Amino acid sequence: MTEIAVGIDIGGTNTKIGLVNRAGEALASTSLPTNDKVKPESFVETVSDEIRKLVESLEGKLKILGIGIGAPNGNYYHGTIENAVNLKWKGIVPLAGMFKARFNVPVVLTNDANAAAIGEMVYGGAKGMKNFIVITLGTGLGSGIVVNGELVYGHDGFAGEMGHLTVRPYGRLAPTGRKGSLETYVSATGIKRTVFKMLAKYIEDSPLRDVSYNQLTAKMVTEAAQQGDKIALESFEYTGELLGRILSDAAAYLSPEAIFLFGGLAEAGEYLFEPTQRHMEANMLQIFRGKIKLLPSAFNGANAAVLGASALVWKELQD
Amino acid sequence: MTEIAVGIDIGGTNTKIGLVNRAGEALASTSLPTNDKVKPESFVETVSDEIRKLVESLEGKLKILGIGIGAPNGNYYHGTIENAVNLKWKGIVPLAGMFKARFNVPVVLTNDANAAAIGEMVYGGAKGMKNFIVITLGTGLGSGIVVNGELVYGHDGFAGEMGHLTVRPYGRLAPTGRKGSLETYVSATGIKRTVFKMLAKYIEDSPLRDVSYNQLTAKMVTEAAQQGDKIALESFEYTGELLGRILSDAAAYLSPEAIFLFGGLAEAGEYLFEPTQRHMEANMLQIFRGKIKLLPSAFNGANAAVLGASALVWKELQD
Numbered sequence: 001m002t003e004i005a006v007g008i009d010i011g012g013t014n015t016k017i018g019l020v021n022r023a024g025e026a027l028a029s030t031s032l033p034t035n036d037k038v039k040p041e042s043f044v045e046t047v048s049d050e051i052r053k054l055v056e057s058l059e060g061k062l063k064i065l066g067i068g069i070g071a072p073n074g075n076y077y078h079g080t081i082e083n084a085v086n087l088k089w090k091g092i093v094p095l096a097g098m099f100k101a102r103f104n105v106p107v108v109l110t111n112d113a114n115a116a117a118i119g120e121m122v123y124g125g126a127k128g129m130k131n132f133i134v135i136t137l138g139t140g141l142g143s144g145i146v147v148n149g150e151l152v153y154g155h156d157g158f159a160g161e162m163g164h165l166t167v168r169p170y171g172r173l174a175p176t177g178r179k180g181s182l183e184t185y186v187s188a189t190g191i192k193r194t195v196f197k198m199l200a201k202y203i204e205d206s207p208l209r210d211v212s213y214n215q216l217t218a219k220m221v222t223e224a225a226q227q228g229d230k231i232a233l234e235s236f237e238y239t240g241e242l243l244g245r246i247l248s249d250a251a252a253y254l255s256p257e258a259i260f261l262f263g264g265l266a267e268a269g270e271y272l273f274e275p276t277q278r279h280m281e282a283n284m285l286q287i288f289r290g291k292i293k294l295l296p297s298a299f300n301g302a303n304a305a306v307l308g309a310s311a312l313v314w315k316e317l318q319d
Numbered sequence: 320m321t322e323i324a325v326g327i328d329i330g331g332t333n334t335k336i337g338l339v340n341r342a343g344e345a346l347a348s349t350s351l352p353t354n355d356k357v358k359p360e361s362f363v364e365t366v367s368d369e370i371r372k373l374v375e376s377l378e379g380k381l382k383i384l385g386i387g388i389g390a391p392n393g394n395y396y397h398g399t400i401e402n403a404v405n406l407k408w409k410g411i412v413p414l415a416g417m418f419k420a421r422f423n424v425p426v427v428l429t430n431d432a433n434a435a436a437i438g439e440m441v442y443g444g445a446k447g448m449k450n451f452i453v454i455t456l457g458t459g460l461g462s463g464i465v466v467n468g469e470l471v472y473g474h475d476g477f478a479g480e481m482g483h484l485t486v487r488p489y490g491r492l493a494p495t496g497r498k499g500s501l502e503t504y505v506s507a508t509g510i511k512r513t514v515f516k517m518l519a520k521y522i523e524d525s526p527l528r529d530v531s532y533n534q535l536t537a538k539m540v541t542e543a544a545q546q547g548d549k550i551a552l553e554s555f556e557y558t559g560e561l562l563g564r565i566l567s568d569a570a571a572y573l574s575p576e577a578i579f580l581f582g583g584l585a586e587a588g589e590y591l592f593e594p595t596q597r598h599m600e601a602n603m604l605q606i607f608r609g610k611i612k613l614l615p616s617a618f619n620g621a622n623a624a625v626l627g628a629s630a631l632v633w634k635e636l637q638d
Contacts, residue, residue: 073606083606131474145572147466147473154466154574155450156610161571164604166564176604245485252480253464253572255473285483285495287392287402291475 001061002027006051007310009112010034010071012086015047018303019054019062020310024123026303028054036088044098051103066106067099068312070115070305075157079109085175108312112136112305114151114160116262116297117144118315119308124298125260132258133250134297135162137265141183141190147254162250163187167242186243188218188264194235195221206231222268236268240275247276248283251292262297262304269296320380321346325370326629328431329353329390331405334366337622338373338381339629343442345622347373355407363417370422385425386418387631389434389624394476398428404494427631431455431624433470433479435581435616436463437634438627443617444579451577452569453616454481456584460502460509466573481569482506486561505562507537507583513554514540525550541587555587559594566595567602570611581616581623588615 002021009016011034018029030050035043055062073084079096081089096107110118117134120126126134130149136142141163145152152159163183164176171180172193184190195208195216208216208224208231224232247259265272277294284292299307321340328335330353337348349369354362374381392403398415400408415426429437436453439445445453449468455461460482464471471478482502483495490499491512503509514527514535527535527543527550543551566578584591596613603611618626 129474131478147471148469150467152466152573155448155576156574156606158606159450159572159574161574161604164571165568166602169564169602178602178604245488249484250572252483253478253569254471255475255478255480257474283485283488283497285480285497287475287477287480 001063003063003065005065005310005313006067007306007308007313008047008067008069009115009305009309010069010081010087011112011305012072016303016306017047017050017054018306018310019051019058020307022314024119024307024311026306028057029303029306030054034087040089040093040095040098044095044102048099048102064103064105065317066108066313067103068115068309068316069095069099069107069109070112070309070312071095071109072111074109074111074114076108076110076114076151076153077157079107081109106313106316108316110151110153110157110312111142111160112308113142114144114153115308115312116142116299116304117146117151117308119299119304119311120260120262120297121146122311122314123307125295126258129257131254131256132260133162133254133256134260134262137187137261137263139187139189141187145254162246165246167246182242182246186239186246186265191218191221191235191239191265192216194238195231198231198234198238202231202234204230208232218265218268222271225268225271233271236271237275240272241279243272244276244279244281245283247280247292247294248285248288251280251284251288255288256292258293258295260295260297262300266296267300320382322382322384324384324629324632325386326625326627326632327366327386327388328434328624328628329388329400329406330431330624331391335622335625336366336369336373337625337629338370338377339626341633343438343626343630345625347376348622348625349373353406359408359412359414359417363414363421367418367421383422383424384636385427385632386422387434387628387635388414388418388426388428389431389628389631390414390428391430393428393430393433395427395429395433395470395472396476398426400428425632425635427635429470429472429476429631430461430479431627432461433463433472434627434631435461435618435623436465436470436627438618438623438630439579439581439616440465441630441633442626444614445577448576450573450575451579452481452573452575453579453581456506456580456582458506458508460506464573465575481565484565486565501561501565505558505565505584510537510540510554510558510584511535513557514550517550517553517557521550521553523549527551537584537587541590544587544590552590555590556594559591560598562591563595563598563600564602566599566611566613567604567607570599570603570607574607575611577612577614579614579616581619585615586619
């Protein structure tokens with residue numbers, strides 16, 4: 001009998017599902033469009049059918065010990081998705097309860113960055129660590145904070161929103177209506193905005209001058225940097241300065257053992273890590289210098305969100 | 320038999336000692352100069368003698384259950400004071416072990432702001448709260464952060480240093496050599512510096528124009544504000560804006576149920592609380608608005624540091 005946890009990652013476009021064993025291996029997985037035009041009941045029904053098909057596909061004796069869900073605006077305490085701006089479901093959706101009613105196993109739900117942090121702790125680079133932070137750099141910036149071996153959910157379930165820290169009080173507009181939040185600078189979208197700032201500031205020739213805003217991707221910025229392009233290198237320097245300064249603040253709050261960077265922009269490697277580490281150390285209070293590791297996530301790859309979601313189950317069973 | 324905890328608050332100038340019962344009443348207390356010109360052994364000897372005298376003075380049957388110590392750069396994990404800039408002892412002083420050798424009871428040591436947070440949880444306004452922050456506004460700015468009912472010490476024992484958050488990257492010089500840290504703006508010293516900025520900026524007459532920098536106290540700024548003085552009111556507005564913005568960031572990190580302000584500057588009451596709350600709410604991410612209480616510490620008074628130190632003992636025995 002193989003014990004497995006189901007991991008479900010609900011994104012604005014696709015929902016990914018995986019059956020994961022204790023070692024963090026996805027034995028079977030699938031993906032389907034997040035059809036949030038239908039009612040949540042129909043969505044849960046479809047996903048439940050897919051889970052059953054995956055179980056049958058393995059043809060072995062499996063025992064589902066629990067279901068972990070990573071979802072935008074996921075509230076751990078209530079097992080709900082609350083007013084998620086990138087999903088069409090309005091108000092508060094009690095998704096965990098709806099899966100529990102179908103499978104009668106523990107169901108744990110939180111946001112995707114928190115799931116990534118638990119994944120790092122259960123299967124990844126943070127094994128054995130009690131105090132660390134995972135920062136996810138995708139369209140936006142998410143964060144999962146672990147203190148004393150426990151995820152920080154705060155009094156209402158919504159802690160760990162480092163993407164919404166203010167780094168420039170009168171800076172870039174965010175979709176939230178706020179100004180100068182970290183994720184408008186440090187994310188795949190943020191570096192695109194920074195490239196356009198640098199194209200305006202400097203006069204050097206650059207392959208990026210042939211690309212429109214809508215065409216530009218973070219990967220193209222990395223490729224330009226690899227060719228020594230000044231615009232791209234200045235954009236990474238600017239990104240690293242803002243992220244490094246915030247991480248030196250994070251040290252003052254939490255003094256973590258390590259900070260992990262995860263997601264598309266983190267795949268830029270040294271172009272991002274070098275300036276980030278340099279500015280983090282330069283701005284840090286003396287007692288924290290040279291002590292906090294800045295590391296790539298062990299999961300920089302496709303199935304990371306599903307693994308993170310499944311890890312919620314093992315963590316919950318352990319507690 | 321009355322069970323008591325000994326609270327010791329070690330400051331740069333004085334050391335305060337109190338015998339405190341479970342209800343948070345100081346049954347006996349005393350104060351002596353922190354003679355850090357002598358070796359730590361002699362200091363511990365003197366303080367131990369004072370504790371014994373206090374016990375004798377009560378003439379009742381007392382049982383000391385533990386000793387709690389609040390000290391600058393106190394390291395909870397090791398029970399040490401490490402390179403404290405405002406004490407003359409150099410290097411790492413294993414103070415907890417030295418008291419334990421004399422009294423053979425548990426000895427808990429941390430910095431004064433962490434002790435204040437535990438005090439608030441054990442005896443004060445944070446009873447029953449699992450997620451809150453205490454900010455101490457004295458010569459500098461200290462903070463104690465509680466998450467999931469536990470104090471945040473970080474991986475090395477030094478977490479919770481919000482006074483060293485950078486609010487102005489090219490701003491005011493701090494004694495640490497760093498620039499623009501929160502405590503150079505938001506503290507008794509910080510508001511003095513702000514008053515001098517405002518005296519330079521505005522042309523209005525003010526009683527504060529007759530006071531030198533060295534004469535000026537935070538209390539004088541509050542008194543001027545009470546008389547409607549523009550310089551004082553602008554200084555509180557500026558202080559409240561910077562503190563409020565930081566607290567909206569703290570909400571994004573930790574989503575606490577409440578934030579307590581403690582210490583001399585907090586006694587300015589509404590002159591500080593009103594602009595702080597207004598800027599905190601204005602800058603906060605939508606999901607946190609209107610949910611986080613900004614409260615005065617229950618301990619704004621003389622014996623608070625000793626009570627906080629003694630609370631470390633009750634918290635440790637409970638865990």
